[in-house]
Amino acid sequence: MIKEPEFREYNPGKLEEKIEAFWKENDTYEKVKASRANGPKYYFLDGPPYVSGAIHLGTAWNKIIKDMIIRFRTMQGYNVRRQPGFDMHGLPIEVKVEQALGLKTKKDIETEIGVDNFIKKCKEFALNNLKVMTEQFKMLGIWMDWDNPYMTIKNEYIESGWFTLKRAWEKGLLEKDKRVLHWCPRCETALAEHEVRGEYKVRKDPSIYVKFPVEGRENEYLLIWTTTPWTLPANLAVTVHPEYDYAKVKVETENGEEYWIIAKALVERVLNEVGVKGEVVEEFKGKKLEGLRYVHVLMDEYPRQREFREKYEWAHRVILGEHVTLEDGTGLVHTAPGHGEEDFEVGQKYGLPVYSPVDDQGRYTEGRWKGVYVKDADPEIIEHLKEKGYLVKAGTIEHKYPHCWRCKTPLIFRATDQWFLKVSKVKDKIIKENDEKVTWYPEWVKVRYDNGVMNSGDWVISRQRYWGIPLPIWQTENGEIYVVGSFKELVELAVAIEVDGERVELPEDYNEKLRVIEEKLGPEDLHRPYVDAFIIKVNGKEMRRVKDVVDVWFDSGIASWASLDYPRNKELFEKLWPADFIVEGEDQVTKWFYSQQAASVIAFNTVPYRAVAMHGYVLDEKGDKMSKSLGNIIRPEEVVQKEGRDPFRFYMLWATNPWENLRFSWKGLAQVKRMLNILWNVYVLSATYMSLDNFDPTKLKPEELPFREEDRWILSRVNGLIKDVEEGIETFRLTKATRAIYNFVVEDLSRWYIRLIRKRMWVEGDDPDKLAAYYTVWKVFDVLLRLMAPFTPYIAEEIYQNMLRPFLGVESVHMLDWPKPDEETIDEELEREMEYVRRIVEAGSSARQRAKIKLRYPVRRIIVETEDETVKKAVERLNRILRDQLNAKEVVVEKVERELVIKPNFAKVGPEFKGDAKLVIAWINEHGRELYEAGEMDVKLEGKTFHLTREHLTIEEKLPDFFVAEDFEGGRVFVDKTLTRELLAEGLAREFVRRIQEMRKRLDLDVNDRIVVTIETTDENRELLSENLDYIKKETRATEIIFGEAKGFVVEWPEVQAKIGIEKVE
Template sequence: MGSIKALPQEFKPKEYEEELLKYWEEHKIYEKLREKLKDRPKFYFLDGPPYPSSDTPHIGTIWNKVLKDAVIRFRRARGFNVHDQPGYDCHGLPIEVKVEQSLGFKAKKDIEKFGVDKFIEECEKFVFHNVKSMTRHFWNFGVSMDWENPYLTLKDKYIEGAWWLVKKAHEKGLLKRGVKVVHWCPRCETTLADYEVSEYKMLKDPSIYVKFPVKNSSNKYILIWTTTPWTLPANLAVMAHPDFDYAWVKVDGDFLLLLKDRVEAVMAEAGVENYEIVEVVKGRELEGLEYEHPLKNEVKVQQSVTGVHKIVLSEEYVRAEEGTGLVHCAPGHGEEDFEVGRAYGLPVVSPVDDRGVFTKDAGKYAGKYIREANAEIIADLKKKGLLFYEGVLEHKYPICWRCKTPLIMRATPQWYIEVTQLKDRFLEEAAKVKWVPEWAGYSRFRNWLERLRDWIISRQRYWGTPLPIWKCGKCDHMVVVGSRKELEELAGRKLELKDLHRPWVDYVTFTCPKCGGLMHRVPDVLDVWLDSGIAF
């Protein structure tokens, strides 16, 4: 009969951990367990993949894995053959920004100078190094998963899975391209998803009240308030609430239009003591009231747009708690503005490029970074006598979650999946799921689904699943490719590519089936959240 070893006087967890892990490895405990359960009923466990953007996992990621491991071990103990493949979310800005930092890059153009091929190879090396390191950390924590066979979203087979999904969306009429107002990072030069807008910074911005001259009047003005003077070159309308009371207020011989309930607060903020309300009108009576753009002479694009510069109505987006109750509307720089503008048939004006720099359409402000142009815009308004009041507002402002640059709202052409077509079905399916606890599951998920918006899937970057769309440069015909095999059939040859990433896949062209022109892949990559979303 064997003897029981005496317990040590001092417990040394590190030594015990190493001894136990060594025992597991030498005796192949995990492999034996899988073999023993291989013919038992299956239990499918999906591991949501972490970013390998560091060689050491975040404590929250480790906690996540330990909780998953508890479920997996419990199911094994119940006799199930558990699918326990771990995964890593290998693409996207988290990786790109880290590699850019290691190479000393400051902007997107540095990648082009360095060479996209070399940059992609650096991203790949970075990922594999961190995957190896993170895997060892998870193993050291005792997480019992199939670490010899993780799924990696950078692999060609996984990329082909994403291509298949995009093609299916196209076949079902869900894949679209159109102008969308998005959160845009001017340093990374790409759009960000709404759920990536999660970090904020306290910034000091101008807080200005601007007088928009009423057309065919020498002393009547629509008074608006904004903290983004740089969006004024893109202004096309002013929003009013149809049911609010608005006042014409006499100030030093001028007549200013603003919300009646905000007159006292605005005048106090501007230091105006002598004023008189001379008339009160309902917002709906103001619809169509035209004005002259305050920077028409300075901004080139404002001299050519038509059917604009008027008051439009909005019940949803005009509030009585701040400003003047008359909202400056720039459809090219705000989601709410875009919606209202579309309802009124307004064009979309956004004289700002990918770097956050004004284009030639911005006239005298062309070539200037938007936030740096604020002072000049304010100075021009002041010279014209159109600046009613200037202050400073310190407020929370969204920044890029990776590079910390202040974000902007910007209208850009994007590819998206029209998931709003499927909302009713999603709600039906969600109701069939057993949520634990129910309030945190169905209630929250249902609320999210009810506010569902179309999914913008394109990103203007490099390290990601290439968008599988080829377009003809001659007739604009589009082909969505669902696999490497299909691409080879279209190209008429066996493809000798390093892999399916940029820039190698960009070299693949083929003849347009419609007009005989040459078809090239569109340059965008897919949203990294689509990568992780197809892990099932």
């Protein structure tokens, strides 16, 4: 049986705590999962958040979307895989641990605490953050397998990475290469393209013009521009564009006349900037300059340059490159193949050496500035060039410069040996597979994605660090390599291990070997330094591990199979892979969405997910990013604590379309909460009466219930709602779903349906009319709660438990099936008619308001004037509702006779007839109606003819005085203002009823308590009231109404000139 609601008011905090406890006590989550164990598979793959410490609103939004989808699919009957994941390796954690331990460099890690301890700390840190974040997700009501998350640091996961890399190697997609890459001198590691994306920050750097003397020509120079003076020691060439025009410019300097070579288009700008006057004396194409030799300006300081000059044909010469632009600089590009990506490429073409006299920490390894950090050397180099007379101009520039994404150190370009996944070779395959197999939400993201893939290069996966998947590459002293695909394989191939610098030979037998390994190294742990100890033998040659670890983006890239422990466990993979759905923020389009496809095409020749959705960022109310420095961060805990989980969740899916940025607004959240509050009030109202009446829908035969039009209407509406919500979720247009629910609850259910049936609920006894209303409300909840359960799981559960569970028997709302629309009950004609009724009521109320007739006073008649057949039918069929809501004795469709008042249109007549206007006006005043009826006519006045039309008239309708009118879409409503004595008496009775009711409430009387009413008032009121005494008695549960001295609880009501007293009858 339905009980009196436990909370009279909607208090999300209390309610949600109660439901949390309920779920926990009943193990509801596991039961929900178990109930769908035999359903079709649905592999939802959680994009693993990085274990940075605490979740923010963006992470919360992400998981809220995921949870809603998971709950929805579960209700649809799918057996949903819902394992959460965590990204736990990588530089960010290393940096945090270094900070915590006060370590400054990589050397500190190796010598001060040792790699094994460092790894242990990283692991602790990661696991600890995982715990914290798990609690935060749980707090949001996210139903995932929190006891069994996938963790990128588990042996099975790492092994999955090894398997993938081995596949790549077997296919020839894993290669070592010398490349110029971003390098972080603090972290002492290379960084990949995608790690630098978005890490460009404005920074001040030197901006210098330097002249390189042309060999063998007096006073002739190549003018170059650079913002990295520190790369000049590694300069090996000057690049010009073959097709551009270049100019020899005669300039006047302090040293006298000189000739500078500059791109023609830039001559003016450059001369201006360096403050020198000059004139062009010769012009030629860039390719003419090819081979021109110059004197390296730091040859004495860097003796190695002298060797290059002797050994390499193209060293210190002008070379050609298409990458040269005329956007800035001089059109002649200082080229250092060891320190620039394009420099490197063009250098390869001309056979130049890759010279990079800089160590891992960014210090020169030789020459004049040996041991100096390169950025510190900038001013010294500038000063030195000045002394030597090569500096033309030194200034500063503010430009965007890449920084390390974790430690914010400015990066340098540096050539190093790195390991690559040759994604460029499978790019076409990725795009093809993606086109054929993946559905994108919204669709246009795919275009963005394809562009991203098209533009991406090979993937540098090696990092010179510790906390990551160890690169499973072993190599001989002369560089032959072997990639190990599993721990088992590693043990099989191992011949020795190195323990504390000592070599320990291993026995032949596998199990024996394992025993020795465990004894010396401890239990299996595929991290460094454990795996570094292994010495393997392949084809008779001993090999040792390459010390690098793998880029952390590779970790998450393999999640779709690594989280299934593939290949150690093949069963899950075969059952589930590929993933059915993933959803992440827009930053992941070129990151996780891509890294997954790249890794998967390499490993399995196909893409690892079938549907992918993208959401935006969470911004603050003004549209700014939330950041510590702006102090505008809002924590999810704060939101939950202040407003509750359900409002938060619904709000995040309601505020804006998911793919756009969400401006978080407390006001918006309050609006959603208000909607839930309205829902709650509807529930409290219904449940209260139902419980009083011991309502039991299972004992009723719906086919025998006398349903009214409004009942059929709301059932039709709620069935339509199913379609809207479902379509909204399926197409990822989530606002379509949430706004449909919002609108239904507020407009259809609360503002209209409940308003219409309230009186039916007050009837006592087993009134069939009341039962029909109860039954309808109950049916509406049966559908609505299912639709809302994925969005607001707590309130849906609470209401379900009381209203539905006693009759449906199912333990939780989350175990119910997603509803199917019942086409039979959808009646579009009725919905249209009801829509008109609502409009007529609105228009009528508006008219009343203008006439200042309170709703409490009945009106004699309301006339609806319309040509629309649907409106006519509506007024006929739904007449009772109209009378009731408009408090009218009669509502009819009729044509209202009205008088037309025809006057001259002065604005038209005046300008047109000027001096004759008065004449025309006089005529119209008299004969306007003739003109109106004729439409147009020629009128002869005082010998002149005037052509007049209706345009010369203003036509006003004059209603009989007792009407007030208001338009609505579809017609016009007329309210008859005539107030008869009877109507007045009825209105006054209502006035008194309302006041007596309020007094009852002030006394906190029970609905069933009886009272005696005493009224002191004017004779006129007394007379009017006497006509409706029975009505007043009935409404106020009064046994008696006495005119005379007010007694008991007395209140004076000046608005009705009365004193009323009430006394409870014991």
